[in-house]
Amino acid sequence: MNQPPAPLPLATGTYLATLRKEAAALEKLLRIADPATPVATCGSWSMHDLGIHLGQASRFAAALLQTGQLPGEQFAPPAGQEIADWYAGGAAAILATLEETDPTTPAWAFGFEDAVAALWFRRVAQDTAVHLVDAQLATGADVHVDPLIAADGIDEVFAVMVPRVWQSGEQKPLPAPVALHTTDTGHSWLIQPGDMPRALPADSGPAAATVKAPAAELLLALWKRQPANPEWISGDIAAANALLTATLTL
Numbered sequence: 001m002n003q004p005p006a007p008l009p010l011a012t013g014t015y016l017a018t019l020r021k022e023a024a025a026l027e028k029l030l031r032i033a034d035p036a037t038p039v040a041t042c043g044s045w046s047m048h049d050l051g052i053h054l055g056q057a058s059r060f061a062a063a064l065l066q067t068g069q070l071p072g073e074q075f076a077p078p079a080g081q082e083i084a085d086w087y088a089g090g091a092a093a094i095l096a097t098l099e100e101t102d103p104t105t106p107a108w109a110f111g112f113e114d115a116v117a118a119l120w121f122r123r124v125a126q127d128t129a130v131h132l133v134d135a136q137l138a139t140g141a142d143v144h145v146d147p148l149i150a151a152d153g154i155d156e157v158f159a160v161m162v163p164r165v166w167q168s169g170e171q172k173p174l175p176a177p178v179a180l181h182t183t184d185t186g187h188s189w190l191i192q193p194g195d196m197p198r199a200l201p202a203d204s205g206p207a208a209a210t211v212k213a214p215a216a217e218l219l220l221a222l223w224k225r226q227p228a229n230p231e232w233i234s235g236d237i238a239a240a241n242a243l244l245t246a247t248l249t250l
Contacts (some may be wrong), residue, residue, distance in 0.1 A: 005186040006148055008155045010116055012103045015125040016095070018149055022128040023091035026054065029135045030084035039138040041225050047138060051083035052076070054131055058090030061120050062097040070108055094124055103146075110164055123160060126153045137225070150215035151185040157222050158191065158199035158249050161249045166196040174246065176208035176239040182215040191243055207236035211244065223249050 035048035037085040042050060054073045077086035101117050109115035109123075128151055136143045145153075167173065174193035179202055181188045188202035211218070213232040221228040221244055228244040230237075 002186070002229070005151070005182075005188075008152050008187065009118070010148070010152050011099075012121040014148075015121040016098055018146065019091075019095060019098070019128055020044045022125070022132050023088075023095065026128065026132050026135055027084055027088045027091065029132075029139050029141060030087055031082075033135070033139045035083055036207055037138050039134050040088070041134045047135065048083050049133060050135060050138075051087045054128065055086045055090035055161050057085075057127060058087075058094040058124065061124050062093040063106075064108060065097050065101050065117055065120060082107070110160070111167070112160075112163070119160065122152070122156055125149070126156050129153060130219075130225065133220060133225055145216040145219060147182070147184045147215045150219040151187045153219045154180065154182070154187070154215065154222060155189070155199065157219075158189070158197065158250055162197055164250055165218045165247055165248050168250070171196075171247065174239070174242050176236060176242075177205060178240055178243045179207035179210040180218065181210060182218060183212050184214045187215070197243070197246075197248075207235065209233060209237065209240035211240050 012225040030051050034046045035046060037047045039045045039047060039050050055077065059075040060071055063073065077083065078121060094245060098121055101114060103118035103121060107115055107117040107120060109119045112119070115210070129145055132143060133143055135141070173192070174197055178191045179188065180191060181202070189199040190202050190204045190207055192198045192200050192204070211228070211232050212234070213221070213229065217226065217229070220226045233240040
């Protein structure tokens with residue numbers, strides 16, 4: 001008898017454990033890489049730029065959760081500080097803050113109504129997971145995303161990132177519903193078009209196309225870190241490609 005897929009979002013303890021591993025791996029790559037190494041999956045960024053971004057994002061989230069206020073500070077590394085040390089300090093700050101934060105505490109989160117701190121456990125872990133892949137690709141390290149974290153990341157793309165993208169300006173509507181299925185974790189969604197794409201339970205209605213792929217590969221395709229494989233698609237190829245090539249993340 002098949003086991004049902006793990007419920008999403010994941011437990012906050014899972015995000016914390018994942019973030020610890022991701023942060024350690026990122027710090028290691030920042031220490032061994034030439035800071036000028038290009039990070040092709042992040043436009044014109046270098047490894048130095050990636051470290052600055054991650055250090056800023058970690059400190060922003062930590063300050064937000066500590067104070068309950070949007071931080072006014074523009075976080076930047078002191079002159080001469082090694083970028084790996086800057087990142088490590090930010091990672092330590094957000095980990096310590098999350099460990100002390102009640103996930104049910106109301107928290108600002110990109111304008112979402114009734115948001116709570118649990119969203120930040122997920123957002124920081126998922127942001128770090130994707131940027132760890134960026135660093136791995138840039139340095140030639142082995143790329144690996146835990147399948148369950150990747151499935152949760154797919155869910156988060158539609159729960160958190162897509163609303164932010166659609167808030168930032170007009171996007172081209174998707175032509176038809178598309179089903180997504182992770183072949184390794186057993187998670188499924190029906191991506192329903194409309195004013196903004198929404199992820200519904202897979203049995204919510206018919207799909208014009210189905211995309212079946214391992215969770216990590218599908219996540220990285222949605223984040224435009226790798227191209228989608230045409231062999232993943234059955235049904236209406238144009239409908240599937242419209243979703244897979246749409247701007248879904250920031």
